[in-house]
Amino acid sequence: MADQSSSNGHYAIEAKNLNVFYGDFHAVKDVNLTVEKNKITALIGPSGCGKSTVLRCFNRMNDLIPVARIQGDVLFHGKNIYDPDVDPVQVRRRIGMVFQKPNPFPKSIYDNVAWGAKINGFKGDLDELVRTSLEGAALWDEVKDKLDANGYSLSGGQQQRLCIARALAVRPDIILMDEPTSALDPIASLRIEELMIQLAEQYTIIVVTHNMQQAARVSDYTAFFTVDEGRTGYLEEFAPTEELFTTPRSRITEDYITGRFG
Amino acid sequence: MTNNSYFPEGSELERFVKRRRQKGVIWRSLFLLATTLGVIILMVLLLSIIDDSLGYAAVQYKIDPHEMVVGFYQDMALNASNARAFDDADELARALGEHPDAVGLLDEATFRAHADDLRAVSIEDGELPGVVVAVSQQNDWLQSVTMQELAPLFTIAETWSDVREGWPETPVHRYLPPAGSPVLTTFIAGVYGDDPAQQPVEALLAMLAQHLSPGALRQFVAEKPLDQRTQEEALGILAERVLEPTVIETWSLSQSILHKDEIEAAMAQTPDAELEFRRWVTWDFITSPQSSKPELAGVRTAIIGSLWVVLITLLFSVPVGIGAAVYLEEYGSGSRLDQFIENNINNLAGVPSIIYGMLGLAVFVRALEPLTSGSMFGLADPTTANGRTILAAGLTLGLLILPIIIINAREAIRAVPRAFREASYGLGATKWQTIWHHVLPNAIPGILTGSILAISRAFGETAPLVVVGASTAIFVDPNGPFSKFTTLPIQIYQWTSRPQAAFQNLAAAAIIVLLALLLALNAVAILLRNKYQRSY
Ligand SMILES: Nc1ncnc2c1ncn2[C@@H]1O[C@H](COP(=O)(O)OP(=O)(O)OP(=O)(O)O)[C@@H](O)[C@H]1O
Numbered sequence: 001m002a003d004q005s006s007s008n009g010h011y012a013i014e015a016k017n018l019n020v021f022y023g024d025f026h027a028v029k030d031v032n033l034t035v036e037k038n039k040i041t042a043l044i045g046p047s048g049c050g051k052s053t054v055l056r057c058f059n060r061m062n063d064l065i066p067v068a069r070i071q072g073d074v075l076f077h078g079k080n081i082y083d084p085d086v087d088p089v090q091v092r093r094r095i096g097m098v099f100q101k102p103n104p105f106p107k108s109i110y111d112n113v114a115w116g117a118k119i120n121g122f123k124g125d126l127d128e129l130v131r132t133s134l135e136g137a138a139l140w141d142e143v144k145d146k147l148d149a150n151g152y153s154l155s156g157g158q159q160q161r162l163c164i165a166r167a168l169a170v171r172p173d174i175i176l177m178d179e180p181t182s183a184l185d186p187i188a189s190l191r192i193e194e195l196m197i198q199l200a201e202q203y204t205i206i207v208v209t210h211n212m213q214q215a216a217r218v219s220d221y222t223a224f225f226t227v228d229e230g231r232t233g234y235l236e237e238f239a240p241t242e243e244l245f246t247t248p249r250s251r252i253t254e255d256y257i258t259g260r261f262g
Numbered sequence: 263m264t265n266n267s268y269f270p271e272g273s274e275l276e277r278f279v280k281r282r283r284q285k286g287v288i289w290r291s292l293f294l295l296a297t298t299l300g301v302i303i304l305m306v307l308l309l310s311i312i313d314d315s316l317g318y319a320a321v322q323y324k325i326d327p328h329e330m331v332v333g334f335y336q337d338m339a340l341n342a343s344n345a346r347a348f349d350d351a352d353e354l355a356r357a358l359g360e361h362p363d364a365v366g367l368l369d370e371a372t373f374r375a376h377a378d379d380l381r382a383v384s385i386e387d388g389e390l391p392g393v394v395v396a397v398s399q400q401n402d403w404l405q406s407v408t409m410q411e412l413a414p415l416f417t418i419a420e421t422w423s424d425v426r427e428g429w430p431e432t433p434v435h436r437y438l439p440p441a442g443s444p445v446l447t448t449f450i451a452g453v454y455g456d457d458p459a460q461q462p463v464e465a466l467l468a469m470l471a472q473h474l475s476p477g478a479l480r481q482f483v484a485e486k487p488l489d490q491r492t493q494e495e496a497l498g499i500l501a502e503r504v505l506e507p508t509v510i511e512t513w514s515l516s517q518s519i520l521h522k523d524e525i526e527a528a529m530a531q532t533p534d535a536e537l538e539f540r541r542w543v544t545w546d547f548i549t550s551p552q553s554s555k556p557e558l559a560g561v562r563t564a565i566i567g568s569l570w571v572v573l574i575t576l577l578f579s580v581p582v583g584i585g586a587a588v589y590l591e592e593y594g595s596g597s598r599l600d601q602f603i604e605n606n607i608n609n610l611a612g613v614p615s616i617i618y619g620m621l622g623l624a625v626f627v628r629a630l631e632p633l634t635s636g637s638m639f640g641l642a643d644p645t646t647a648n649g650r651t652i653l654a655a656g657l658t659l660g661l662l663i664l665p666i667i668i669i670n671a672r673e674a675i676r677a678v679p680r681a682f683r684e685a686s687y688g689l690g691a692t693k694w695q696t697i698w699h700h701v702l703p704n705a706i707p708g709i710l711t712g713s714i715l716a717i718s719r720a721f722g723e724t725a726p727l728v729v730v731g732a733s734t735a736i737f738v739d740p741n742g743p744f745s746k747f748t749t750l751p752i753q754i755y756q757w758t759s760r761p762q763a764a765f766q767n768l769a770a771a772a773i774i775v776l777l778a779l780l781l782a783l784n785a786v787a788i789l790l791r792n793k794y795q796r797s798y
């Protein structure tokens with residue numbers, strides 16, 4: 001990975017010497033990570049190693065946590081999104097997010113999808129946008145007859161796909177997903193996984209997961225995080241998924257993926 | 263590892279579990295006791311108010327209402343066509359016996375003495391004890407009458423056929439006992455009734471014409487033509503201008519039920535007073551303006567004053583309170599200044615209300631007089647001419663409940679799930695879009711509930727309004743923010759300190775009105791909350 005650190009247009013987003021602190025606590029140290037366009041990159045590692053923290057750095061969600069402090073660069077289109085002249089609102093419009101627990105708005109299905117586009121000044125045909133976004137999230141057939149129903153009237157898996165449709169509706173470049181299937185049953189999880197693979201044709205996806213099989217099944221690249229003695233998280237190994245799972249370079253990675261640790 | 267040795271087993275376990283359960287039972291009983299106590303206190307409170315708002319009242323009239331009604335019909339009967347009054351009953355009987363077209367009223371003894379010449383007419387649907395409606399033996403067609411036929415028979419009917427078809431078309435001759443005689447009085451009370459409330463509107467208006475001075479009558483007619491008056495209006499003006507009741511003593515509901523004998527003994531002492539069972543909360547009471555006579559006083563002025571004041575309070579404190587809450591919750595950076603403001607708001611919520619009254623007096627009544635009196639806009643009410651207006655009172659109460667609204671609204675805002683904010687930011691929403699589209703709509707039920715509870719508090723507040731200068735005696739309805747005013751609680755407070763017995767009952771009645779309004783407010787709060795309540 002070190003040989004690919006230049007910020008050419010090949011990468012969707014890139015973290016350089018990223019350090020995150022929560023108050024005095026050094027949560028993540030010296031992360032260097034490059035995410036390729038239209039690929040799925042999985043972040044794995046034991047609980048508390050800072051996967052969510054790193055993920056949230058990619059669209060400045062950590063700004064919402066008052067005690068969080070970030071050092072280092074996150075390059076998006078060659079521009080550090082933490083530069084003082086960058087507006088986090090614009091960053092998040094380009095880099096969408098799907099959360100661990102489905103969190104539709106307490107509005108109709110239609111409004112859930114349309115709202116993000118509306119506030120971002122969308123001028124096209126809203127109905128069309130809602131339809132394509134729901135189709136993109138493989139939800140259209142299930143909800144096309146009840147677009148007025150409350151988002152919370154859907155099942156958990158449907159809600160999560162609604163959240164994905166909602167993220168798609170603003171046409172982001174990158175979609176960040178933090179354990180998107182951890183609240184779902186295996187079948188619903190599989191549907192989301194299939195969806196991710198489909199979406200990767202158009203979008204770059206970074207996904208945090210605790211499920212080794214899931215990472216192995218869907219992702220093109222895998223980043224393995226772990227913690228040192230001070231409970232500070234760091235990136236132990238980053239490689240194409242197949243390589244990382246079959247011939248891990250690091251002993252710790254091997255222990256983790258074979259279930260001997262974590 | 264022997265798991266079991268560390269935990270109780272067998273009978274020891276049973277005892278242990280039982281002991282833990284017992285603790286729960288004790289606590290539950292205590293809680294039940296506390297709840298019961300609260301309910302009992304509430305019931306006692308309600309009962310004592312209801313007790314005072316119903317019951318007997320000893321009422322004295324300038325003109326007795328029964329006498330007025332009886333006198334009215336007596337005049338009508340005595341002045342009817344072919345009516346003759348006889349001072350001597352025997353003479354009446356003799357004259358009646360000789361005249362086949364006459365009808366007369368007699369006592370039973372005289373009738374029996376002349377039974378050879380006279381015949382009693384039976385009354386089909388009633389009884390007039392001690393009174394005999396009699397005709398001559400020569401009359402062969404009048405056997406029986408109804409009560410309804412008796413009424414025109416002795417007043418407006420000209421001929422017998424006017425009363426019932428088929429009777430002869432000869433004129434009716436009426437032979438009556440003298441004015442004020444028991445026979446005539448009993449007859450009138452039985453046939454026409456002697457309660458003003460039972461009389462038709464035409465009769466009431468005629469009574470008014472009889473008793474009002476010509477000037478007063480002209481004024482009454484000028485307000486509204488007679489033929490458009492309702493029975494209620496006629497009764498009202500009769501009570502106010504003719505009967506002029508004075509309540510000299512009142513009894514509570516419990517006294518009325520349990521000590522009827524004592525009340526009757528007391529009534530025996532004042533023979534000119536009448537005992538009436540009163541319901542003090544009446545529609546008249548709610549719609550009448552304030553008056554210095556308890557018989558006529560109502561709470562309309564106070565209700566309108568209360569509603570105006572609360573409206574101003576609401577318009578001021580709810581937007582400002584929500585604004586402050588949004589700032590502190592969403593924008594407050596936790597700086598020293600913010601913390602200082604926060605602490606102060608929490609402390610302000612506990613400041614006694616009288617102190618807000620002092621503040622209101624100094625700031626709104628005195629310093630901002632040009633604004634609160636309306637003189638700044640040229641709208642000053644000439645009868646107030648100072649800052650003791652609805653506006654000053656509303657703003658003072660607004661300050662009083664502002665901290666409560668802020669604290670409640672912050673609570674509601676804080677309760678909005680973090681996930682909604684994250685989802686909103688994640689879509690590229692700005693902070694304000696997030697607040698406006700997600701935080702506030704989801705906090706609305708909580709904010710509304712808190713605000714309406716705070717408004718209820720303002721509604722019942724007295725002390726600060728006394729300081730700010732609520733009028734104690736005001737007889738005209740307030741008509742805008744620059745009017746002087748009184749409010750329901752102030753009215754209640756003022757009535758309870760009056761010496762006349764009836765004002766105590768009026769105070770109880772006003773308390774019921776106040777409670778009803780407060781309940782309505784709370785019901786609105788619940789409805790709104792349920793309407794906006796979301797499920798997620
Ligand atoms: N808001 C916060 N304030 C303080 N510390 C935090 C905060 N969020 C996370 N941390 C700490 O940062 C470290 C990394 O947390 P993070 O949530 O990124 O872990 P994670 O890898 O996503 O774990 P999991 O797999 O359990 O979700 C943890 O030690 C956690 O306690």
Ligand SMILES: [Mg+2]
Pocket residue numbers: 051052053178208
């Ligand atoms: Mg996490």
